[in-house]
Structure formats: structure tokens, C-alpha cells
Amino acid sequence: MTAKNTYFILFFLVLSIDLFSQAEEVSPPDFIKTISFKSNTTQGQLPVLKLGEPLILEFDALNANEEDFYYVIEHFNFDWTPSVLAKAEYLRGLDNQRILEYYNSFNTYQVYSHYKLQVPNIQTRGLLKSGNYMISIYDEYDELMFSRKFMIYEDMINVGVKVKRSRDVSVIDEKQSVDLTISTNSINFNNPLETIKTIIIQNNNLNTSISDLKPQYTLGNELIYRYDTESAFWGGNEFFWFENKDVRTSNVGVQFIDLKDIYQSYLYTNVPRTGKPYTYNPDLNGNFQVTALDRSNVDIEADYTMVHFSLAQEELIGKDIHVYGNFNTYAIEPLTRMEYIPEKDKYEVSFRLKQGFYNYKFVVVDSETGDIDEGAISGDYWQTENNYKVLVYYRDLGARYDKLIGYGEATSVDISN
Structure with a gap:
């Protein structure tokens, strides 16, 4: 076999793997927070948009560098393999354009820039087809920051x-x-x-x-x-939840507040609920809503707090416990992994969240296989x-x-x- 033939075989193998591989969302670096879609659906939910409805994506960059970010939109098949449509067939105008609209935070301990992208816009004048889409955000060095899935439907049935x-x-x-x-x-x-x-x-x-x-x-x-x-x-079970719309005092689900470089919100220690009687407790089904007391524009005036989670649970060997919710599209990542503290006999973790109302729960993840058991801590109830x-x-x-x-x-x- 000649070197030329070998090259073509390898080329088509790589091409076939790319065509038939399923697209997965990429989680953002730690300095990008509060990624949310705003439309007729509630903020923070999975975006399912009607064809012709505008797509609005917002996020915060906490490094205060006023960086330039660019967006790319791709169309996918039902099973999240790349579709064969050319970009001009599903997108009117151009993508891979800079996000022009951003604002710096005002009167907050945590300095950040709030970015907002709306499609249609001057460069991207609209999406033409229904189906599955992925929007990917890149920095000025062409490094992928994060990606998010969204869907566009036609009301035909x-x-x-x-x-x-x-x-x-x-x-x-x-x-x-x-x-x-x-x-x-x-x-x-x-x-x-x-x-x-x-x-x-x-x-x-x-x-x-x-x-x-x-x-x-x-x-x-x-x-x-x-x-x-x-x-x-x-x-499953109803989600745990907390609200810290007032960073200066404790609120629902928050035991006490402290101020260091930024405000610290210490939540009440949760306990496992599996095997216990079911109790109805209204929630947002895993979602979140940014809110802040006495603020006219929560996009740039809501502050970030370090939220401290804790779970009274004996150590699980060979398994990890993660905080789970739509605040990061239910991603299992190092940021949400809890650490067992032997002297307290509990698991703890802390990370930054913007002021608001948040749903969350705890899930058990097998350390070797990565399998998620959502009911191990919360239980499952019809x-x-x-x-x-x-x-x-x-x-x-x-x-x-x-x-x-x-x-x-x-x-x-x-x-x-």
C-alpha cells in the first residue's frame, strides 16, 4: 500500500468519525458564569424556541478584562450528529462574529462583564430551519470557551x-x-x-x-x-433550594452570611432523604432565577457570592458526590465535586453563584465508570x-x-x- 493510499484511508476514517460522532456541550472555565437563555421560556431552562422567535444568550465573565468573544452556530440531526446542511441553508447572514453588547458590573464586590447576544442581529439575520442547534463561544485566540444546545421547532402537529x-x-x-x-x-x-x-x-x-x-x-x-x-x-424528589437576593443577611435556605473578598453564603446542612416519607415542596424543577433586592438591573447589579454547600453523609468509598442542577446544565465537573470532611462527618463544597433563587440536589457518581445515581441521596417517589x-x-x-x-x-x- 502506498503512502498516498494510506493517507486517504486515514482521512476518510477521521471524516467518518467526525460525521457520526455526537456533539456534547462543553462546560465553561471557572471565570464564566450564569449562562442563560432568555425567551418565552423561563431564564435558565432548556431553550426550545419557535421558528422565528429570537434567541437571546447571556453570560458573565468574572475576570474583568472586557474580552472579545465570538459565536458560531451549527445545525445537527435528531441524534446530535452533524447535519449535511450547508451553513447558508440554515443561517441567513454570517456567524463567527464578535458579541458586541456587553456591560460592566456596577456597585458589586465581584467585578464582572455581562455579555448579551441576540439572534437575529446585524450580522446574523436569522435561523431558517427547525431542528437541533449548538452555539459555541470562542475567545479572541479562537479557544472554545463553552457550548450550549438549543432547539427550534415548527408548530405543525x-x-x-x-x-x-x-x-x-x-x-x-x-x-x-x-x-x-x-x-x-x-x-x-x-x-x-x-x-x-x-x-x-x-x-x-x-x-x-x-x-x-x-x-x-x-x-x-x-x-x-x-x-x-x-x-x-x-x-426523584423535590429539589433543595435557597435564595440569596439580599447578600447582607440570611434568607431562605441560608444559615448565615460572611464578608471576605466577596460575600459568603453558608447554606443549612442538608440530610439524605432516601427512604423517608415524601414531602411536597414547590420548586423550579432544577432551574434558577437571578434576583437581587433593591436593584433595578440585576444583569449588572446583582453580586456574586461564594455559596457553601454541605451534606450530612458518611463517606462513600469509590463514589463521589456532586451538587447537581440547571445552574450549569446538570454537568458533572470538578467545580461541583464535594469533599468529605472526616472531623465533621459531612461533605462540603463551595463555588460562586450570582444572587438569585437556585434549585439543586446531590447525586452520587461512580468514580470509575462515571455513572450517575440521582436517587441515592434524594430518593425516588412517584x-x-x-x-x-x-x-x-x-x-x-x-x-x-x-x-x-x-x-x-x-x-x-x-x-x-
Whole structure:
């Protein structure tokens, strides 16, 4: 085999790996905080936008250097492999442009710059196709700072979502099942077992989503999904939460405040809840909301505090405990890893968060495999109030990309047998 042939084989191997690899979000460095999307959905949630609705991405840079950041937008298939669409087919205008709008913090101990990107803008005049997208933020040295997924849907079908208790008797007290009904008068589904794709997302957490379930029944123009186990989620428990909108005094969930270089918020020590009776406690289903008392513009006037988490838990050998929530899109990273303190017989960790209302919980991660056990500390209960989003994709015969043609949502407040 000649060197030229070897080169071409290696080239196509690398190309095929790139084409079929699934895109993953990249977590930001420690100086970038409070990444959030603002739209018709609540701040901090998974962004599912209607085609034509503006995309607004905001974040803070805590190094006070007023750096230049650039954005790149890419289109993906249902399974987060790169789509074959050329950029001009899904984006009107140009990306890889500098984020022009930013403001410096005002009257805060933690100095930061608040960046805001809105699409459409002068350079990027709009997104043309529905489907999965990834926005990546680069610094002026072309180094990737972070990336975030978002979805754009067309309102072409009706998506009915109902939450039921699990039909599996062995986990009936711990799991919730999601039933779907997809109906339309505008589309004739060709071979729906192959052309229709679905994804069910619990509490805006893509890590635990269930995807690609096939319709079980077809009744006229309706597709019915009523699985016994395949569409079941662990119920989990209500999230812990705290609010520190006033940094000068303790608030809900905050035991006491201290001031060093920045304010320190020491939360009450939490205890494991697995095996204990379920107690309803309204939450934001893992999300967060930036708020600050007596501030007119929380984007630049809300301060950052060092939040101290603690959990009364004996040491777990071979396992790690992490603080878990949508404040970092449920990422497992060194920042959220708790350290066991033998003399206190508890786990502790602290990191910076912007003033606001935050949901969080503790999860156990296997040190070797990285497997996450969300219910090990909190427990799993069928009564838990959870939010479920359902996305429906369609690729007609001969089509080149997966359209996101419908979006449905429900909560388990009205869960039934």
C-alpha cells in the first residue's frame, strides 16, 4: 500500500468519525458564569424556541478584562450528529462574529462583564430551519470557551403528553411514565416507524432524556405511545433550594452570611432523604432565577457570592458526590465535586453563584465508570412534581435533515394511574 493510499484511508476514517460522532456541550472555565437563555421560556431552562422567535444568550465573565468573544452556530440531526446542511441553508447572514453588547458590573464586590447576544442581529439575520442547534463561544485566540444546545421547532402537529404512574409493579412507587399522542391534519406521515423521532426530557435535563421511541399504534391521523417501561423515568424528589437576593443577611435556605473578598453564603446542612416519607415542596424543577433586592438591573447589579454547600453523609468509598442542577446544565465537573470532611462527618463544597433563587440536589457518581445515581441521596417517589418536555422530529423520505415539527409539555401535578 502506498503512502498516498494510506493517507486517504486515514482521512476518510477521521471524516467518518467526525460525521457520526455526537456533539456534547462543553462546560465553561471557572471565570464564566450564569449562562442563560432568555425567551418565552423561563431564564435558565432548556431553550426550545419557535421558528422565528429570537434567541437571546447571556453570560458573565468574572475576570474583568472586557474580552472579545465570538459565536458560531451549527445545525445537527435528531441524534446530535452533524447535519449535511450547508451553513447558508440554515443561517441567513454570517456567524463567527464578535458579541458586541456587553456591560460592566456596577456597585458589586465581584467585578464582572455581562455579555448579551441576540439572534437575529446585524450580522446574523436569522435561523431558517427547525431542528437541533449548538452555539459555541470562542475567545479572541479562537479557544472554545463553552457550548450550549438549543432547539427550534415548527408548530405543525399537536403533541399530547400525559404523566402516569409506572405500569411496572416492581417500581410503581418510584417511577413515572409518559404517554404521548401525536396528531396532525397537515402532514401525511410516511412510514412513521422510521420517519418520526421523539425525545422526552425530564426537568430540562438532556442527560436523562429518553429518545427514539417508536409509535405503538396508529389510529387515523394519530400516533399513540403507551409504553410500560421504555418511557418511564425515576421520580426523584423535590429539589433543595435557597435564595440569596439580599447578600447582607440570611434568607431562605441560608444559615448565615460572611464578608471576605466577596460575600459568603453558608447554606443549612442538608440530610439524605432516601427512604423517608415524601414531602411536597414547590420548586423550579432544577432551574434558577437571578434576583437581587433593591436593584433595578440585576444583569449588572446583582453580586456574586461564594455559596457553601454541605451534606450530612458518611463517606462513600469509590463514589463521589456532586451538587447537581440547571445552574450549569446538570454537568458533572470538578467545580461541583464535594469533599468529605472526616472531623465533621459531612461533605462540603463551595463555588460562586450570582444572587438569585437556585434549585439543586446531590447525586452520587461512580468514580470509575462515571455513572450517575440521582436517587441515592434524594430518593425516588412517584408523587414528585416533575416537568416533561416532548420534542417530535420528522425526516420525510428523501429529506436531508430532521425537522422539529412539534413540541409538547406536561407536569406530573395531575399524575394518574
